[in-house]
Amino acid sequence: MPKHSPSSLNPRAPLVLDTRDLPRRPGALRTHRRVVPAPADLGVELITVPVGADLDLDLRLESVSEGVLVSGTITGPVQGECGRCLREIDYSVAVNVQELYAYANSTTDDTTDEDEVGRMQDDLIDLEPALRDAVVLTLPTNPLCREDCPGLCPECGVHWDDLPADHSHQQTDPRWASLSQLNRTEE
Numbered sequence: 519m520p521k522h523s524p525s526s527l528n529p530r531a532p533l534v535l536d537t538r539d540l541p542r543r544p545g546a547l548r549t550h551r552r553v554v555p556a557p558a559d560l561g562v563e564l565i566t567v568p569v570g571a572d573l574d575l576d577l578r579l580e581s582v583s584e585g586v587l588v589s590g591t592i593t594g595p596v597q598g599e600c601g602r603c604l605r606e607i608d609y610s611v612a613v614n615v616q617e618l619y620a621y622a623n624s625t626t627d628d629t630t631d632e633d634e635v636g637r638m639q640d641d642l643i644d645l646e647p648a649l650r651d652a653v654v655l656t657l658p659t660n661p662l663c664r665e666d667c668p669g670l671c672p673e674c675g676v677h678w679d680d681l682p683a684d685h686s687h688q689q690t691d692p693r694w695a696s697l698s699q700l701n702r703t704e705e
């Protein structure tokens with residue numbers, strides 16, 4: 519999406535920050551605390567923030583010479599599946615954001631690579647792209663129900679937790695069973 523598209527942000531959208539009450543004087547500060555509903559598809563393949571879940575924004579908006587620096591923490595629940603055993607995972611994450619949004623008319627264009635800096639649309643900041651980046655960086659691509667989850671027996675699909683220590687399948691040499699267990703882990 520081009521960064522200079524004309525302002526299409528809705529100031530009432532949950533993840534749009536309105537900076538009109540922030541003086542354009544470097545050093546001026548505002549805090550922004552709000553609980554907003556999570557947008558759709560916030561997360562990675564196996565683990566996401568459920569759409570509509572409460573996102574707790576605890577942000578600081580600071581005027582700097584070329585724009586507004588947004589920093590703080592966003593906390594919300596995530597749900598997913600263990601990559602090894604498919605058990606449900608359900609916990610809460612806190613992601614840190616720190617992003618500079620340049621004024622629409624600032625000269626940052628000439629001095630900064632466009633991709634390095636966000637851009638305000640009039641007095642509005644669209645927080646969603648930065649939030650998505652932060653969440654994707656924070657969430658594990660291969661989430662586990664616990665660090666040492668042993669996964670499922672590749673032969674019968676039963677969780678190793680629920681199987682006796684000497685569990686094996688007649689036709690399978692136990693050494694091969696542990697090898698295929700390894701392969702499974704790497705998927």
Ligand SMILES: [Zn+2]
Nearest residue numbers: 600603663667
């Ligand atoms: Zn697991």
Ligand SMILES: [Zn+2]
Nearest residue numbers: 671673674675
């Ligand atoms: Zn088995």
